[in-house]
Amino acid sequence: MGEKIIGFHAIEEGLKKASSGSVLYIARGMGGHTQDLERQALLSSKVVVKKIAKVEMDRMVSQADHRGAVLDLVSSAQELGGKVQNLSVKDFCKNLHDDDSALILVLDEITDPQNLGAILRSADQFSVSLVVVPDRRSAHANSTVIKVSSGAAHYVPMAQVTNINREIEYLKSQGFWVYGAAMNGQAVYKTTFPNRTVLVMGNEGKGIGQLTQRLCDHMVSIPMTGHIDSLNVSVATGILLYEVRRQQATK
Structure with missing residues (x-):
């Protein structure tokens, strides 16, 4: 029917945004948390609850770890009433007042849905x-991303664009300063982030593309003393977002 969501937290958030005609499937005999989801769904006039055999649910989600519950939304994640939608960067900027601060996260070819989901969870926090x-x-923002984000993907504003370099150039024209993450960048604690900051995170393997790096005003890094050469991109994103917000909170 539409986007199928698994994972208890993701389903709880999905139920809040579900359109009329959505279906919550519950595997018979599971009990526990599935009963809480069923009660939440029954409070909504928009969601139908159907109980099916576990083997049928296994087929429905291709043997994924559903833990006895699947939410089948009548609309895809991109069409939900929440913020999982394709915004325009220009429209976003038009809604900013001259003295408004903003933190924009640009993801340069993050291909792993697990990483994207974890990043969106940090972006929400x-x-x-x-x-x-x-x-x-x-x-x-597919069902895997929504599950890994624990439903945060429903709340984080997203813009899906044709050319991120063109969007970065536009953001710079709107008073944003652009900071790219790279191992050879300046230590993040030595970097001062302005009220309008763009943080660029690169691909899991090759990092930020060369053309995109050239558009960055500064490159920043996270000082490390461990035995491996880098952090997972989702972990690094969370650390950098925290530092930007920490600085902005003290101004």
Whole structure:
């Protein structure tokens, strides 16, 4: 029917945004948390609850770890009433007042849905104003991303764009300073972030593309003393977002 969501937290958030005609499937005999989801769904006039055999649910989600519950939304995640939608970067900027601060996260070809989901969870926690992802060679807000984000993907504003470099150039024209994450960048604690900041995170393997790096005003890094050469991109994103927000809170 539409986007199928698994994971208890993701389903709880999905139920809040579900359109009329959505279905919550419950596997018979599971009990526990599935009963809480069923009660939440029954409070909504928009969601129908159907109980099916576990084997049928296994087929429905291709043997994924559903834990006895699947929410089948009548609309895809991109069409929900929440903030999982394709915004325009220009429209976002038009709604900013001259003295408004903003934190924009640009993801340069983050291809792993697990990483994107974890990044969106951090983006929600640190009140990122907008997440920008490219149309091509990038993960998008599918059911895996929504599950990993624990439903945060419903709340984080996103812009899916054709050319991130063009969008970065536009953001710079609107008073944003652009900071790219790279191992050879300046230590993040030595960097001062302005009220309008764009943070660019690169691909899991190759990092930020060369053309995109040239558009960055500064490159920043996270000082490390461990035995491996880098952090997972989702972990690094959370650390950098925290530092930007920490600085902005003290101004």
